[in-house]
Amino acid sequence: MKCQVDIVENCSKDTFINLLQPKRRPCVIKGHDIGTCKDKWTVEHLCKAGGDTIVKIHVSELPQMDFLTKNYCYKTLKFGELVKRAAEKRHNDYFFSETEYYYLRSLGVDARRDVADIKQQFPSLADDINFPDFFPEDSFFSSVFRIASENMQLWTHYDIMDNLLIQVKGRKRVVLFPPTDVECLYLDGDKSKIMDIDKPDTEKFPLFSKANRHEVFLEAGDILFIPALWFHNVVSLEFGVAVNVFWKNLQPELYDKRDPYGNKDLVPASRAADSLRHAMKLLSSLPDEYKDFYGRRMVESIKSQTYNSNA
Template identity: 70%
Template sequence: MEDSDAITSNSAISVDIIENCSKKRFNDEIQPNRKPCILRDIDIGLCKTKWTVDYLCQNGGDIPVKIHVSKTSQMNFITKNYAYKTLPFKELVRRAAENKHEEYFISDNEYYYLRSLGTDVRKDVADVKKQFPQLADDILIPNFFPEDSFFSSVFRIASEKLQLWTHYDMMDNLLIQVKGRKRVVLFPPTDVENLYLQGDKSEIMDIFTPDLSKYPLFAKVKRYEAFLEPGDLLFIPALWFHNVVALEFGIAVNVFWKNLSPHTLYDKKDPYGNKDLIPAARALDSIKHAIKLIDGLPADYKDFYGRRMAELIRIKTYIQN
């Protein structure tokens, strides 16, 4: 991928920037608007100045962390073009901050990505206070949501130029950018049929110069773009697709909360918070079953009833503009 600073998109819509946002404004205006927004000049604590490479290495300790390691800057969840490895936290920080490595797994210019996990990765959610207690007091998480809605706080570290796959999350979240600049490209939920999904991930990795002969519908997407500076918070509403590029070595904390009531809509066995809502997951399974039922019909009948089902879904579920 070429230098992200050199890539421009005339069609991109700049995400709004709100300074000194209050809890009331966030709850009354920003969250109900259901659009991404950069929140600037909010106190995130001493982490903004304290979280240097040396400080994190000294205070983060030898706690082992599971990471993604790739020889390419574009990590693709679908093709799995990376390896899962484990490093002591302080060693990960040191390597991720380098461009050339004396010690490495794949190559001396490999890329690193940490998405922190719970103590038991199959059951526990990520929580900075639990997994990184020695660093937790350095960061202030804005109280923009009810305490009982909190789901997780995810520590993220990325090598310079690292790009993550396009995906959506099931919960509202704030991406707190602590160190380094970051570029985030977002697509609204209404573009779901233009993003060539496998599960909650898009097949299209190169969103800046996509192969439109292979992905023609991608030309229809409505692109939003945010450039984050250290200290910025990006509000990402649930279901908004996002693709993230670290323009520099980056440190961030993602905070997720259950924005819908009742909370029983969410799968309680989901430690990552990215499984479809329980009613939606059941509906998708029913659709897959319905497709199997008509699969044996002649092609013209299958086409006819497929279109009927699609039209019924459109009439009953789409927001009519």
């Protein structure tokens, strides 16, 4: 089912905090001042300003990156060289082929411990972009610089924090699915196994047709609010530059302190999943008839105590 994504013009802080965020639905914010980056961040300027910074990137010969088959490799390049190549459709310098695709998801200085922060990793560019003041300053978690080749598609996944996707350059298609569609998306961790959401394998993924698809096209200067747990699939329709801003919209103690990417499930949820795995192991020792019976009882118990009846 296709569903509409709301569009809001000139959104104020009060409107976002009191009306938009509580709805727990994605929306596109237009007309907000994102800074001089919209005009300033040309390919030439980005190459010069961030030039020699070494970045770790995804490189693939196919535009649709597949985390299951790992049809991409991790490589390192100088930031300026990455920008130049990502903006090209055909390359003189390349790793695998002259038509390969590039994707940057910026990392902290120490990727295992530090969060991505444009002010730390790209100080020469940080002053060019304005982050909306839609959340308390002390709840800020990360600002993730993203650069992608034209037609590059990133797999469907969810994040555990609210975030704003600020589209600086290029057009982008974003398809979103609500958290209540989790049964339809065939998860592997925080990612969906359905790589082609436009032409899915209906025999392998029969429930996907029931998912509520929210599709939106972003233009340069647009901001997309993606609430925590909403699944999203992103295609760069043109060479794209964007910055994601994530913040802790819940109590800080609920988040894993050892998680620099901000994609580990909340601490209580992780503990519950561990307990469930232990319960499954215990039930596996029973005969099939009993295992089926007690498994169904557990499912009903989980539904009655956790499902949102209003969803």
